Amino acid sequence: MNSKFYITIFFIILGCYTSFSQIKVLDSISQSPVSYATISFGNGQGIFADDDGMFFFTKKLYPDVDSLHVSAIGFKNLNIATENLPNQLLLQPQTDALDEVILSTNLNRKFKEETLKPYLDDDYYNCWLPTIESEIAVFFERTSDQDQKLTSVTFPIALESKDWNKRKRANSDKKEFSTLFKVQFYTNDNAKPGKALTYETIVFRATEKNGDAYELNVEDYDIYIPKNGFFVSLQVMGYTDKNGKLLPNKKYKEIKTKDGIVKIPTNFRPLLPFTNMVEGKNTYIKRIFINGNNWVKFDKGNGFKSSLLDKNLYNYGIGITYKTFKDE
Missing domain, CATH: 2.60.120 (Jelly Rolls)
Incomplete structure (x- = not known):
């Protein structure tokens, strides 16, 4: 695909987001973006945030959706209503999810x-x-x-x-x-x-x-x-x-x-x-x-x-x- 194709597709899709909401998913402690968070609608549908933690949501495009379920590895899940949806969603880190990690201090092992x-x-x-x-x-x-x-x-x-x-x-x-x-x-x-x-x-x-x-x-x-x-x-x-x-x-x-x-x-x-x-x-x-x-x-x-x-x-x-x- 050439660059003209991508630009055309982008604006065609973006044109569907009239009166859209641009929402960002952030780490509640560091305030850094949560890249590629999963946003589920609870009815088998959903979207992803991008590398900047950004996604688009509008009631015009999803009129039957009343709540979002946001998840990402290393964070607690977040459930939030779509009514009066804020432009920033904060996820709390979850530090106890990983199993025991094997550490090796000898970098010269054969x-x-x-x-x-x-x-x-x-x-x-x-x-x-x-x-x-x-x-x-x-x-x-x-x-x-x-x-x-x-x-x-x-x-x-x-x-x-x-x-x-x-x-x-x-x-x-x-x-x-x-x-x-x-x-x-x-x-x-x-x-x-x-x-x-x-x-x-x-x-x-x-x-x-x-x-x-x-x-x-x-x-x-x-x-x-x-x-x-x-x-x-x-x-x-x-x-x-x-x-x-x-x-x-x-x-x-x-x-x-x-x-x-x-x-x-x-x-x-x-x-x-x-x-x-x-x-x-x-x-x-x-x-x-x-x-x-x-x-x-x-x-x-x-x-x-x-x-x-x-x-x-x-x-x-x-x-x-x-x-x-x-x-x-």
Whole structure:
């Protein structure tokens, strides 16, 4: 997408916010922005704040919403009525949420670096269509009794050809996109994602120029793998401008039916390829805008209707690289 396209989209969307309210989410103690906070409407819909903690809300756009549920890792949740909504929302830090952290003081410890490769696929029909209402988490076991530190995560991305008739050609021109993703790491809580392993807000912008995968370096976050394994999650936040700034994306399409207007979540590119090459069923899904909703394994009989399950594609094939440290 070129810059003219982004500018056009921005002003088209912004034009919908007549009489809008520009609201900022702040840390109640430091007064610093809470980047990419989640704003749920309690009915399965929601939006995100941007990197400056800013989001737009108007009763004209959301006439049936009477309260907001604001959440972010490391902060207490905030519920607030939309009537007389202030232009600043303050979140209280929550410092007791993280589990015990493994600290290593010897920076010269010897280690062996190991890699689990990602599973790549550009077949449109083997892909998950990302919507911002869903978060995907993949489980990884710990492979040693020695300390293990995560250094990078590789997220498979499916590229689409501009010309559908040339979609099977590796050298065909690809559709352009610029999409922001948020990444989180969770403990293993009875075979489901549990507490966050880091308070850090980790995001990355993917474009078609990244190829079939995006490798995210996470070594500086000091994420040590717990004894019972951990989960890596991915959540699409929406399209960005050419500088990586999150645009006020439309989160759903409205379709008129005889029973009224039905809201259908918008699909964002890139698509995420699923695979049958991973042993077990290690992928979990959560609808993030429904308060208190639980993680559910992506499997038949768990409430999912998906062509991926019909083809026995149960897993999103994330790859990881980690260091296994030797005894001192």
